[in-house]
Amino acid sequence: MSVCRPTRCLFSWLSSIPKPSSSASHPRRPFSSTTVRSGRKRRPHYPSIKAEDLALLNQAAETNYPKYDTSETSLLSKRYTKSQIAAIKAAEAALDPKDIITQGQRRTDPWQLPYEDDLAEVDPVTDHADKLSHRDIKGPKNFRRANEVERDEAIAQIANENLAKLYPSGVPDGKLSPKEQQHLEEAMQAALTQAALDPRAIYTSDNPHAVAALADPRHSVVLPDLPRIENRMARQTRRLSNEEQEDPRERRLLQYMDWDKKELRKIRSKTLVVHGVTNQTRMGKIRSMYYLTIAGNGDGLLGVGEGKSVEPEEGRKQSVMSAIRNMRPIPRYENRTIFGDLEKKFGATRVKLYSRPPGFGLRTQHLIFEMARLAGLQDLSARVPGARNKMNVIKATWEALCNQKLPDEIARGRGKKLVDVRKVYYGGSVH
Numbered sequence: 001m002s003v004c005r006p007t008r009c010l011f012s013w014l015s016s017i018p019k020p021s022s023s024a025s026h027p028r029r030p031f032s033s034t035t036v037r038s039g040r041k042r043r044p045h046y047p048s049i050k051a052e053d054l055a056l057l058n059q060a061a062e063t064n065y066p067k068y069d070t071s072e073t074s075l076l077s078k079r080y081t082k083s084q085i086a087a088i089k090a091a092e093a094a095l096d097p098k099d100i101i102t103q104g105q106r107r108t109d110p111w112q113l114p115y116e117d118d119l120a121e122v123d124p125v126t127d128h129a130d131k132l133s134h135r136d137i138k139g140p141k142n143f144r145r146a147n148e149v150e151r152d153e154a155i156a157q158i159a160n161e162n163l164a165k166l167y168p169s170g171v172p173d174g175k176l177s178p179k180e181q182q183h184l185e186e187a188m189q190a191a192l193t194q195a196a197l198d199p200r201a202i203y204t205s206d207n208p209h210a211v212a213a214l215a216d217p218r219h220s221v222v223l224p225d226l227p228r229i230e231n232r233m234a235r236q237t238r239r240l241s242n243e244e245q246e247d248p249r250e251r252r253l254l255q256y257m258d259w260d261k262k263e264l265r266k267i268r269s270k271t272l273v274v275h276g277v278t279n280q281t282r283m284g285k286i287r288s289m290y291y292l293t294i295a296g297n298g299d300g301l302l303g304v305g306e307g308k309s310v311e312p313e314e315g316r317k318q319s320v321m322s323a324i325r326n327m328r329p330i331p332r333y334e335n336r337t338i339f340g341d342l343e344k345k346f347g348a349t350r351v352k353l354y355s356r357p358p359g360f361g362l363r364t365q366h367l368i369f370e371m372a373r374l375a376g377l378q379d380l381s382a383r384v385p386g387a388r389n390k391m392n393v394i395k396a397t398w399e400a401l402c403n404q405k406l407p408d409e410i411a412r413g414r415g416k417k418l419v420d421v422r423k424v425y426y427g428g429s430v431h
Contacts, residue, residue, distance in 0.1 A: 062097070067092075142206070145202065145203060145204075154200055158194070158200060159191040163187065253321050267297055269323060271316060276290070288309055289312045290315065292304070301327045305324070307320075332376060342404060344396045344400035344403075348387040350385055351382060353401075365384065367390060367393050368393070
């Protein structure tokens with residue numbers, strides 16, 4: 001008899017005894033000296049603010065974010081409509097200045113918006129200019145190439161405008177220091193260069209609005225991009241589409257195949273076999289990954305490639321490049337099936353392929369199905385009666401498809417016409 005049985009009987013007997021009421025029970029002695037959770041004093045989630053601190057917060061809020069007075073409201077009524085003023089007042093009433101002081105934070109990034117900005121003007125840093133079309137140009141829109149006199153006058157006028165932007169208070173005159181003189185000469189040279197490249201100096205028109213549209217970025221088809229933040233991290237992480245790192249294996253493959261990148265992108269590949277291999281050396285066991293990949297264009301080209309490397313991605317790339325390099329043309333009858341029945345033995349694996357009529361489809365195992373689809377075959381059936389090792393099945397199928405006997409070759413070998421050979425070779429059943 002088990003020792004646990006009397007114990008279970010004892011515990012079941014004790015559980016049947018009615019429990020005493022809570023009023024008659026004595027308080028149990030706790031195992032820990034820590035006060036129970038119900039008896040602890042709850043701590044506030046947020047620190048309490050004292051009266052003097054609150055007075056300071058109110059004073060700072062009133063100083064930094066004062067309320068609108070009567071004069072400011074009258075100025076706002078001249079600039080905004082009644083609905084806009086009502087929206088501004090509602091927003092001001094919803095925001096508590098004390099919350100802005102305690103929880104708010106001033107932005108320091110380059111894209112910060114000033115608090116006093118009413119967003120009425122377009123900022124060249126943070127905003128895109130509105131695009132305008134030819135319908136926005138008033139008057140005729142005829143242009144002609146300017147002659148030498150008109151070109152010189154336009155360059156002088158545009159250069160003066162550029163200098164006025166560089167020196168809003170006027171070009172400095174009198175005796176200048178060498179540094180100021182050098183800065184002035186560089187500014188004049190830059191203004192003249194920009195004026196010579198300006199389209200208003202090359203083309204002219206009788207309509208001044210049409211001439212002004214030549215230098216207006218809003219009439220540009222491609223607006224300039226927003227300026228980027230120039231720092232070390234931005235320069236390192238910035239990658240343009242034409243600055244992508246080129247794989248040396250891909251470059252050698254393109255030279256070997258005499259292709260361009262557009263033709264290489266049409267090739268589809270699929271990895272069918274992946275397993276780990278171990279190489280025993282004097283330094284110990286070195287584990288690497290083996291990949292078997294097929295590649296094809298879906299229109300009569302098929303290749304098989306192998307790759308092995310310690311790095312998985314490196315081994316996969318090796319197999320893909322090898323499969324593309326080993327692609328061979330696959331003969332197809334009516335661009336949909338094979339020429340007759342095929343049989344190939346590779347190692348202990350035997351593969352039998354059968355041609356089928358239109359609409360039959362691909363009724364094969366998954367490895368042969370993927371190979372037939374990449375080769376562009378549509379009607380095919382297959383059997384693998386022997387061993388079904390994946391690598392041997394793929395290699396046997398590839399060699400069987402590549403080494404088909406064409407009716408033309410049989411006709412030349414037998415000295416007969418093509419029509420007679422097709423009739424005899426297919427037994428009168430031509431699909």
